[in-house]
Amino acid sequence: xxxxxxxxxxxxxxxxxxxxxxxxxxxxxxxxxxxxxxxxxxxxxxxxxxxxxxxxxxxxxxxxxxxxxxxxxxxxxxxxxxxxxxxxxxxxxxxxxxxxxxxxxxxxxxxxxxxxxxxxxxxxxxxxxxxxxxxxxxxxxxxxxxxxxxxxxxxxxxxxxxxxxxxxxxxxxxxxxxxxxxxxxxxxxxxxxxxxxxxxxxxxxxxxxxxxxxxxxxxxxxxxxxxxxxxxxxxxxxxxxxxxxxxxxxxxxxxxxxxxxxxxxxxxxxxxxxxxxxxxxxxxxxxxxxxxxxxxxxxxxxxxxxxxxxxxxxxxxx
Ligand code: DGY
Numbered sequence: 001x002x003x004x005x006x007x008x009x010x011x012x013x014x015x016x017x018x019x020x021x022x023x024x025x026x027x028x029x030x031x032x033x034x035x036x037x038x039x040x041x042x043x044x045x046x047x048x049x050x051x052x053x054x055x056x057x058x059x060x061x062x063x064x065x066x067x068x069x070x071x072x073x074x075x076x077x078x079x080x081x082x083x084x085x086x087x088x089x090x091x092x093x094x095x096x097x098x099x100x101x102x103x104x105x106x107x108x109x110x111x112x113x114x115x116x117x118x119x120x121x122x123x124x125x126x127x128x129x130x131x132x133x134x135x136x137x138x139x140x141x142x143x144x145x146x147x148x149x150x151x152x153x154x155x156x157x158x159x160x161x162x163x164x165x166x167x168x169x170x171x172x173x174x175x176x177x178x179x180x181x182x183x184x185x186x187x188x189x190x191x192x193x194x195x196x197x198x199x200x201x202x203x204x205x206x207x208x209x210x211x212x213x214x215x216x217x218x219x220x221x222x223x224x225x226x227x228x229x230x231x232x233x234x235x236x237x238x239x240x241x242x243x244x245x246x247x248x249x250x251x252x253x254x255x256x257x258x259x260x261x262x263x264x265x266x267x268x269x270x271x272x273x274x275x276x277x278x279x280x281x282x283x284x285x286x287x288x289x290x291x292x293x294x295x296x297x298x299x300x301x302x303x304x305x306x307x308x309x310x311x312x313x314x315x316x317x318x
Pocket of ligand 1: 286288
């Protein structure tokens with residue numbers, strides 16, 4: 001079987017893939033396949049281990065013509081860069097990597113929550129810039145975290161893992177907005193509307209899946225419902241939030257701060273957002289631990305192996 005791996009992945013998985021298949025590695029750490037390159041890959045390979053930023057759009061499937069590929073094994077849980085309907089119509093199965101990245105992603109949510117509340121990034125810049133003049137009782141006062149209310153938008157695996165950390169680690173009351181009720185194994189109150197979570201929470205953490213259904217779920221109106229000192233964290237997908245509305249709310253100090261790991265048009269981050277001191281900005285680090293990335297790679301590869309052996313694909317989503 002001819003397999004394409006579209007990005008640099010952990011060495012252990014490279015070796016495991018080489019031992020098993022005729023593999024082509026794209027020598028590219030961060031830049032994804034264009035639609036044109038995705039079309040060629042669909043035509044030339046039996047299976048593709050791909051990831052975020054590879055543009056498997058409806059147009060890519062259209063351009064591909066005679067498609068040889070049978071499996072798109074996505075390295076990541078979110079697969080909104082693959083047009084699921086086009087893949088299904090072309091008879092291409094899609095798999096993803098749930099569970100293995102839940103803890104790492106929840107940890108990044110907590111990193112952002114604490115960093116925004118305590119102005120950690122700003123403090124780091126102050127020290128590095130040589131501008132720190134000494135300790136002062138009123139210097140760089142942040143917001144207390146322990147005991148504050150966290151509101152989780154999307155109580156799936158990652159939302160529940162954030163809830164667990166907030167409840168057990170920081171004694172935080174947990175409220176959440178989700179289509180169905182979820183038992184996270186801890187006291188958590190489901191509230192009836194998005195506006196209620198936005199209004200009642202001191203910290204809002206967004207963990208919904210990306211895609212057309214959740215695009216701009218957090219719009220200007222939702223942001224307007226937040227407390228003026230409220231802190232907004234996004235570890236989901238950038239376009240779940242109306243980025244311009246968020247920038248305006250931060251610039252006009254209508255909300256306290258934001259901690260973001262994801263952006264609407266990654267890797268582009270608007271200058272207006274980069275200029276704000278009340279935003280902590282990470283370069284999509286949610287699952288970025290060696291252990292997690294190895295587990296994601298192995299899971300993606302295992303799905304390709306299952307296909308090669310004629311078995312059901314364990315993490316099939318399309
Ligand atoms: C995913 O798996 O969807 C993540 O965003 C990658 O960290």
